[in-house]
Amino acid sequence: MLNGAVHRQLDIDLLRTFHLACELGTLRAVAERRHLTLGAVSQQIKRLETLLDRRLLERGRQGVTPTARGLQLQADSRAVVAAHDDLVDRLAAHRVGGVVRLGLPEVYTPRLLDDLLPRLRRAHPELSLQVRTESSGALRRLLDEDALDIAVTVTAATEPQGGVPLWRTRPIWAAGTTAVLAAGDPLPLALHPPDCPYRQLGLNALDAAHRAWAPAFTSASMAAIESAVEAGVAVGILDRSRLTPRMRELTPRDGLPALADCTAVLVESPTTDDTRATPRRIVFDALASARLAGAPEVR
DSSP, rough: TTTTGGOOOOOHHHHHHHHHHHHEEEHHHHHHHHOOOHHHHHHHHHHHHHHHTTEEEEETTTEEEEEEEHHHHHHHHHHHHHHHHHHHHHHHHHOOOOOEEHHHHGGHHHHHHHHHHHHHHHOTTEEEEEEEOOOHHHHHHHTTTTTTTTEEEEEESSSSSEEEEEEEOOOEEEETTTTTOTTSOEEEEEOOTTTTTHHHHHHHHHTTTOOOOEEEEEEHHHHHHHHHHTTTTOOEEEEEGOOOOEEEEEEEGOOOOOOOHHHHEEOSSOOOGGGGGHHHEEEEEEEEOOOOOOBHHHH
């Protein structure tokens, strides 16, 4: 037991900042996520380390990583923070109702909603979500037209302007395991609509490498694109997490240019509507703290 532990109290706010530091890897990212200054975040970590009389994070030029004691604290306190938040939500909830219009890329919808819906239902049973799945470009337009309140979109920018960066996405070239690509022929592509960031990223990379290509299949449906890739009909640009046993990743050794990571960003409609402000903020904050299993964190 820690010396004097009976007189010490762990501040949930300090634990929350510490958890984000472990997950995001930089104090600057924590400051952006928590809407604090970098100095305030640094002071919170120092206060927690002083309170527990142990070093919890190693600081380096690339960011921060938890020490062995830090990893232990992260594991042991995760349930404490979750139980605290759940209790506060249930006790403090003032029956917020209303409809929030949420836009999501198809590829991330199941994993995000699996986490989001149960939490919102427990804390705000009278709040309703209207979810629309579209390409990132279409979601941006719907936000500008005030047809959506909030959206998660993917951008090729590594440091996107506006919104809250959530995680990195890793686009790759994917082909069927039995597909044979002739070096001299135009690359047959399974393409998303023109407003998809992956499509533009891939075509720009091919053009820069002077690699000929031709559209073999086009669809707004991720499932249709993946089926075309698995069947060997065309090469697709997919998130690495979408690779199936019937696909293989193509790399520069296969004559294709490397693709840069993209960023998933949480954005709001620029239109202000006081009648939807509170429910919109509740959903926005819940998504801002969401974690996508297997997705690399923003550094």
